[in-house]
Amino acid sequence: MTATLAAPAVVAAQRVPVVRAYRFELVKLLSQWRIRVLVLACWVAPALFVAAVSRQSTLPVDTLFGRSMLATGWAGPLVTLGFAGTWALPLLTSVVAGDVFAAEDRLGTWRHLLVAVRSPRRIFAAKALASLTVILSLVAGLAVSSTAGGLLAVGDRPLIGLDGHLLGSADVAGKVLLAWLGVLAPTLALAAIGLLGSVVLGRSPMGLLLPAVVALALQLAQMLPLPVTVRMALPGYAFISWYGLFTRPYQLAPLLIGVVVSLLWAVLATALAYLNFVRRDFTNLAYEGAARRAVTTGLLPLAGLLAVTVVVLATTTGATASGIDQDKVQRSAAVAFAHLYRLQTDQLNRPPVTEQQLQATAACTKGAGRLDPIGPGNDWRCVISWRLPGIEAAGQATYQLDITPDGRYMADGDGPKEVNGYFLVHTAAGDAPNPLWQFDGNVDLLPAKG
Structure with a gap:
């Protein structure tokens, strides 16, 4: 009589689905006290x-829309933005994305994670998606x-816009939403750079700081x-x-360009991080990062993308130099003045007037006429002229302009005092400074169409 022993069935090890790995990585992130503090701070502070x-009574007037924080609640999210x-946002991406891979190196837990998930590709996807989820929740907060x-x-x-016209509730709400959505693209670019630094530099603290340093x-x-x-x-730029x-x-073209460029950086940096991660030798327990390959696998491809983008923008937009010239400054200042003059007229209960009736024009010089009227600087001076119905003589007002390299400027009234000096006017929201005293504007850096 003989006995036959059946061979034990071999059960193939199954890889953990990305969804389960994602939930695991998300729980790991949210279990960290610093992530919880950041979530609470972003939703409350x-x-x-x-x-x-x-x-x-003292407002952050040096910040865009800071002078409007007493006038409307919509200025708050823009100042915060x-x-x-x-x-x-650079610091948030550093803490979340810049440490998501490096933490495993410091703790020495790669072996356990690989045994549990059995796929470096799924681990990368889970960690990237988990960090993205946390970052999006912080931005939303x-x-x-x-x-x-x-x-x-x-x-x-x-809300008073950057050309002096009033934005109603529905209009400004949509613009605030679009502005916050627009900055998601550069945030994703910094997060992808954080992933790349966390993968390439290993446990080095430079990987954690990389997004903040780049920003x-x-x-x-x-x-x-x-x-x-x-x-x-x-x-x-976005x-x-x-x-x-x-x-x-x-001025949608600069925003669209900034969003597209940021998304290209996000895709390329994420792809580089992925390639470096799946090629890594996880058997080396003393892995200190691949700093020697950081130049060839990180810096050079991103520098190449920057060079290609510059060439493409130069050939497609026709933009030259700084994008700030006399015609653009004069046109922007005159339009903003006309809108704000009409607002001042309403606040002072004077006879209504339209922008077409004012026919406002501006004559702007730089450096008291000694410099070419191009480029940024705090030495721009504009004399704005306008006409009122039934009055032959033209009115004139002088402004000193401080124009930053990104095209934003602050116009400071320099007389006559009755027009653009400092005095309070009564509005529905209470007393407010003369709207023509100081105002913010923006010069489109791209060439005008047509």
Whole structure:
């Protein structure tokens, strides 16, 4: 009598689906105390900040729309957006995306993760999606919280645009939403750079700081008098190109260019991070990163994308030099003055007048006429002339303009005092400074169509 032993069935190890790995990575991120603090801060702090500033007599007038925080609640999310693009979003992407892979190197948990998931590709997808989810929730918190704080503290009132015209509630709400959606693209670009740094540099703290360092470099570059094509080819340009949404006609081309360029950077940086990750040797427990390959697998491809983008923009847009010239400044200042003069007329209960009747024109010089009227600077001077119905003599007002390299400017009234000096006017929201005293504007850096 013989016994036959059946061979045990071999069960093939199955890979964990991306959805399950994604949920696991999301729970890991949200279990970290610093991520929880960031989520809480983004959903609460902007509302408190906007509400507190809106109750103060001193406003952040150096910030775009800062002087409007007492006049309308819609200025709050725009002031927050300017701060977020400069400081908050780069730091958030550093903490989340810049550490998502490096944390496994520091803890030495790659072996356990690979045994559980059994696919480096799925691990990368899960970690990238989890970090993206957290970053989007943080951005949403900043937008929702600052908007709620502004509307509750000040109210739903019209906002003065960057060409002096009033934006109604529905109009400004849509523009605020589009502005926040527009900055998602450069945020994704910084997040992708964070993923790349976290993969390539391993446990090195430089991987964690890379998005913030890149963002700081981009901010410094935007402050320099660079050619407009180079400026728009940088992935952080969409952090400031949303200004064009608040002019009429809308300056959409710079925003669209900034969004497309940022998305290209996000795709390329993510692809480079993926290629480096799936080619990594996980058997080396003392892995310290691939800093020697960082130049060839990270810096050079991104530099190549920048060069190609500059060439494409130069050939398609026709933009030259800084994009700021005398004609553009004169046209922008005259349009803004005409809109604001009409607003002042209504506030002072004077006979109504239209922009067509005013026929406002501007004559602008730079450096008291000693310099070529091109490029940014704080030495621009504009004399604006206009006419009133039934009055033969033309009125004139002088403004000193400080124009930044990105095309934004602040006009400061320099007389006559009765027109653009400082005095209070009574509005439905209470006493407010003369709208012609100081105002913000924006010059379109791209050539005018037609």
